[in-house]
Every structure is written in structure tokens, then in C-alpha cells.
Amino acid sequence: MKKQFKNNITKINTPFARQRDRERSSEQAYRYRVHVRRAKIILGVFAVLFLILACQIIGTKRELGRVNRNIAKANVTLSQKRQTNRKLKKQVKKLHDPDYLQEVIREKYNYAKDGETIYHFVK
Numbered sequence: 018m019k020k021q022f023k024n025n026i027t028k029i030n031t032p033f034a035r036q037r038d039r040e041r042s043s044e045q046a047y048r049y050r051v052h053v054r055r056a057k058i059i060l061g062v063f064a065v066l067f068l069i070l071a072c073q074i075i076g077t078k079r080e081l082g083r084v085n086r087n088i089a090k091a092n093v094t095l096s097q098k099r100q101t102n103r104k105l106k107k108q109v110k111k112l113h114d115p116d117y118l119q120e121v122i123r124e125k126y127n128y129a130k131d132g133e134t135i136y137h138f139v140k
Contacts, residue, residue: 028034111117122128129135 112121127135
């Protein structure tokens, strides 16, 4: 259980005591203003740092998006080139076949075997 003390002390109402109370209150007001000013400065510094970091993050995200788009385009181009490469490899493989080679030469360069006659039809 707490003990309760009676406060039997009264303030002295003298000019010196009043002046001292005014000085204390003005000192407290000054300290409050100083604390408020410091808080504003600290908040300002943090706000500036936040803005700088936010700008860097936004710029980095934009750069990442651009790089990802370039990667997607490169992947599409790569798949197209691979498909073309497969077709060309098949064609090279066919060109090693003498029958296919003979067929290509006959069509493209109008070659004929001995005793054959070539006819061209115009559409």
C-alpha cells in the first residue's frame, strides 16, 4: 500500500520567486523550441534521404524492366535463329543425299539426263 504524503508546502509569492518562475518557464519554452527545431531538421534530413533512395529505386526498377524486355526480345530472336539453324542443318543433310542433290540441280538449273527433254509451262 502506498503512503500518501500531504503537501504542506506553499510557494512564496515574492518578486524574486516570480522572476525565477518566469525564467524557468522561458527556459522551458526555449528548450521546447530547440527540440522542435531539431526534430524538424532531423525529419527534413530523413525526408531528403528517403526521396533520394526512392528515386534510385524507381530508376533501378525502370532499368530492370528495360533489361527484362530486352531479354525477352533476345529470347524470341534466339528461338527464331535456332529454328532457322535446324532447317538449314536439315537442308545440308539433304544435300549430302545424291538423289535430292540431283533433284535440286534439275529444278534450279534446268539440267537434264541424257535423252531427256525439258518442257516449261507458263501459267
